[in-house]
Amino acid sequence: MKSFSFTLTFFISFLFSSSSYSQDKKVLNYTDYDRWKSLGATIISNSGGWVSYDINPQIGDGYALLYNANTGVTDSVPRGKSAAFSAGSALWAVKIVAQADTIRQLKLKKVKKEKFPKDSLLIRDLNSGEERSFALINEYTIPADGGEYVVVKFDKSAIAKDTTSTKGDKEKEETKEKKGKKEKDKNFKSKGVPLMIYTPATNDSAGYGKVLHYSVAKSGERVYISLSVGDTAEVSVVLDVNPKKSTVDTLFKQEGSIVKLISDYEGEQCAFLFSGDTAKTKIYRLFYWNKKMNFPALxxxxxNPSLPEEWSVLNKGSFYFSKSGEKLYFGAGVRPSPEPKDTLTEDEKAHVDIWSWHDKTVQPMQKKQLSKEKDRAYLCVYNIKEDRVVQLESKKIPRVSTQQKGDLNIALGYDNSPYKRASSWNGKWCNDIYRINVKTGAKKLLRKQQCGATSLSFNGEWFAYYEPADSNYYVVNIENGTTENLTENMDVMLCDELNDVPNAPHSYGILGWSRDEKSLLIYDRYDIWQLNVENRKVPLCLTNGEGRKNSTGFRYVKLDREEKGIDTKEPILLRGFNEVNKSSGFYTLDKGEMTSLIWGDFSVYSPQKAKDAGVMIWRRSTFINYPELEITDLSFANSKKISVTNAQQSEYNWGKTQLVDWIASDGLKHQGIIVTPENLDSTKKYPMIVYYYERSSNRLNRYYSPKPSRSTVNWTFYASNGYVLFVPDIYYRTGEPGLCSYEAVVSGSLSMAEKFPFINVNRMGLQGQSWGGYQTAFLVTRTNMYKAAMAGAPVSNMTSAYGGIRWGTGMSRMFQYEHTQSRIGGTLWDNTMKYIENSPVFFVP
Amino acid sequence: MHNDNDGAVPWYQGIEYFMALRRLDKPAWMLVYNKEEHNLTRRANEKDLSRRMMQFFDHYLKDKPMPVWMKNGVPAIEKGEKMGYEF
Structure with a gap:
């Protein structure tokens, strides 16, 4: 790697541009899109000492960047992607992908994808700074929670080549390969590839050939490897590798093939799917091994007597050990059989879809789900200690979710079949929820027809659910089956206060459970409430009502991914958003005290904490400032920006946003956003485009990168080019979506033109996509105020759209009109005139 | 019947009408012959339609039993394997 300090190079260009005045600034042009880059893949090392992220242009070559928190120096790796740190923060590995232009040239020459240059891997020892790279790699793994080594799986083009190169070497990108296809009849050809376990600290590297699968224990204690070898027939071998001691044991060797191999967390057990069948249609067997066994057990x-007679293990299903290693989950279903021979010629076959009125799922949706439903695997479990196989999913209970990484003895089963047919029109997505005993498979109905949020406590003692019909939270005592209403005495609304669709409002959601598992934590519009499940005392407002008092919504920030329950006695981090002025930031809640840590006129994103240190990375944006990456301690006192993603922005005439409000002709105070060009001359007149969807004023501090439009006006691009944008919030009443849109958009446009003399009321346009496209099509049938309008994918005839299909999912569109976005609030026959009144096509003249 | 390659009347017209009947719980079946046009052109499809159309009328007008395709529908996953002509 040629490492250089990237900040320096960017600062130079920054200097050049900052000397220019805003009237000299360039206007954004179609050719400028490619200069805009985005930052992503942010990770922080467990020690908090290192941060890694990518910066990629929309098209072309990007960088992976590595920031040293101790020195403040950032190194960059051209074309670096998918970086990772080791658990001990001693290693950083990053893939290096081929040059975008190289790929482009190959595409022009119509070279096949398999012949494209392969990735290479760069590994840096963060203690010594030494680096080593490997060419022709396919993928790599660093154990998540321990072990300072890297497992590198090479591409098949690396077979019988020197795959390593030392620092300074050029990447090897030749992929020539001889393929002796003539002799394939007799001899077995392995699809295995080379694999290497490389430990930088000792410079040890152990190589393996003909590797098909591998699984690294998250603890780092073991790597299990399966080889595909053999001369005349395939022989599969499973190796148990201890990378820390460099020992290797052969666990299994048998003629046949392995399709899946998995380690448990600790690296004390592994499991794999093996078939010794020589036929093309193979049936797989599940093998299990642990440290106490000589050979893997079938x-x-x-x-299997515990599974239906016609079932076997399937390659298709999930395959994992529970975190503690006590349970092994796998998929099983109807045993694969060879395709039956045709008895009819193609000419003699009818090709017909039969849409039947009592189909629970309409035919187009069935067709969309076909690949998932065909040969579907149902979740099963092997309880290891009890040596007992249990079927969990079935036709009756088609979806089962395991709890607490599979460790809890209770799983939740979901059956939506009784509610599927009516979900075409009733806007409800309900399930009968079962509690399933993972050890025995015994099922018990926990809650019939549940349509709202649910949560099972982490030890499985309580099951909480939200009931949309009465906006209350209930809790079921799992042991004795009793149900209690937890919120009947609360005089705070727990459902969406701004709900404006003709449907039962959603809740603000369940945060989780307290550490002692005695309380359910829920949200209202602003605050967090603690509901004691045992003695049902008066609910406690954890955020002291600060949220509602300040119109600020507070939401919990989960910093520890492994956390079981929230310790309300320790300080917790909250993200806040003020609905009135759109400011945001972070608070800490400590022993009932709410303290602002950082707050301002910006949007905040994605805080991530280092596992073993009080260090965090996070991002914030405004309309003008790209959401750069910042590093801070938990107090946010000295948060420091560490990235520069779009330094070229200073060369351009940008825009700015401001929050506006007005009383619309529906009598309500609406908010909206006005976007103006950076070089606005308020004595001049500007054309204005009104853009809308539903309510968008919360986007005040969002950064819009200039980029090709998928459908809507790019706020930045238009402002730069001398347009004013107005983005009004719209509130809807049932049965009057068109009128409500008219009331907000027209009164808003007039109000803005009055407030801002630079808006040219004779040059106003409309733009919207989908629901916004519908409103655009509607508005031009009701007013001549706008000179031009662009509608993307508009519904023009609701009487027709009502009976249509959303082809993307195959769903009926009826529920949208009766209960959700289209807001008619009834059927086509009960509300015929509403469908017509709100359909632009009838009013075009 | 309304086929998915109808060049004369948009297929969606048939879909909207079927969906309306289904919404109102009216017994209704829509046969969609794949890649077929306004009228059928493939003999195998013609035979299939002829058989189902008479089964349908026979049930309602001559008290014959419902064939399986009317009683249970034919799930997309069983298309081509189970025709459902049987009673």
């Missing part, structure tokens, strides 16, 4: 043969 746990599920082609037939």
């Amino acid at each position: 746990v599920v043969d082609t037939i």
Whole structure:
């Protein structure tokens, strides 16, 4: 790697541009899109000493960047992607992808994708600074929670080549390969590739050939590897590798093939799917091994008494150990069989879809789900200690979610079949929820027809649910089955206060459970409430009512991904957003005290904490400032910006946003955003485009990168080019979506033109996509105020759209009109005139 | 019947009408022959339609039993394998 301090180079260009005045600034042009880059893939090392992220242009070559928190120096790796730190923060690895232009040239020459240059891997020892790179790699893994080594799986083009190169070497990108296809009849050709376990601290590297699968224990204690070898027939081998001691044991060797291999968390057990069948249609067997065993045990043969007779293990399903390693989950379903021979010629076959009135799912949706439903695997479990296989999912209960990384003995089963047919029009997505005993498979109905949020406490003692019909939270005592209303005495609204669709409002959601599992934590519009599930005392407002008092919504920031329950006695971090002025930031809540840590006129994003240190990375944006990456301690006192993503922005005439409000002709105070050009001359007149969807004023501090439009006006691009944008919030009443849009948009446009003399009321345009496209199409049938309008994908005839299909999912569109976005609030026959009144096509003349 | 490659009347017209009947719980079946036009052109499809159309009328007008395709529908996953002509 040629490492250089990237900040320096960017600062130079910054200097050049900052000397220019805003009237000299360039206007954004179509050719400028490619200069805009985005920052992503942010990670912080467990020690908090290192931060890694990518900066990529929309098209072309990007960088991976590595920031040293101790020195403040940033190194960059051209074309670096998918970086990772080791758990001990001693290693950083990053993939290096081929040059975008190289790929482009190959595409022009119509070279096949398999012949494209392969990735290479750069590994840096963060203690010594030494680097090593490997060419022709396919993928790599660093154990998540321990072990300072990297497992590198190479591409097949690396076979029998020197795959390593030392620092300074050029990447090897030749992928020539001889393929002796003639002799394939007799000899077995392995699809395995080389694999290497490389430990930078000792410079040890152990190589393996013909590797098909590998699984690294998250603890780092073991790597399990399966090889595909053999001369005349495939022989599969499973190796147990201890990378820390460099020992290797062969666990299994048998003629046949392995399709999946998995380690448990600790690296004390592994499991794999193996078939010794020589036929093309193979049936897999589940094998399990632990440290106390000499050989892996056959746990599920082609037939298993605990599974239906016609079932076997399937390659298609999920395959994982529970975190503690006590349970092994796998998929099973109807045993694969060879395709039956045709008895009809193609000419003799009818090709017909039968749409039947009692189909629970309409045919187009069935077709969309076909690949998932065909040969579907149902979740099963092997309880290791009890040596017992249990089927969890079934036709009756088609979806089961395991809890607490599979460790909890209770899983939740969901059956939506009784509610599927009516969901075409009733706007409800309900399930019968079952509690399933993972050890025995016994099922018990926990809650019939549940349509709102639910949560099972982490030890499985309580099941909480929200009931949309009465906006209350209930809790079921799992042991004795009793149900209690937790919120009946609360005089605070727990459902969406701004709901403006003809449907039961959503809740603001469940935060989780207290550490002692005695309280459910929920949100209202602004605050966090603690509801004691045992003695149902008066609910406690954890945020002291500060949220409602200040019109600020507070939401919990989860910093520890492994956390079981929230310790309300320790300080917790909250993200806040003020609905009135759109400011935001972070608070800490400590022993009932709310303290602002950082707050301002910006939007905040994605805080991530270093696992073993009080260091965080986070991002904030305004309309003008790209959401750069910042590093801070938990107090946010000295938060420091560490990235520069779009330094070229200073060369350009940008824009700015301001929050506006007005009383609309519906009598309500609406908010909106006005976007103006950076070089606005308030004595001049500017054309204005009104852009809308539903309510968008919360986007005041969002940064809009100039980029090609998918459908809507790019706020920045238009401001730069001398347009004013107006983005009004719209509130809807049932049955009058068009009129409500008219009331907000027209009164808003007039109000803005009055407030801001620079708006040219004779040059106003409309733009919207989808729901916004519909409103655009509607508005031009009701007013001549606008000179031009662009509608993307508008519904013009609701009487027709009502009976249509959303082809993307295959769903019926009826629910949208009766209960959700289109807001008619009834059927086509009960509300015929509403459908017509709100359909632009009838009013075009 | 309304086929998905109808060049004369948009297929969606048939869909909207079927969806309306289904919404109002009226017994209704829509046969969609794939890649077929306004009228059928493939003999195998013609035979299929002829058989189902008479089964339908026979049930309602001559008290014959419902064939399986009317009683249970034919799930997309069983298309081509189970025709549902049987009673």
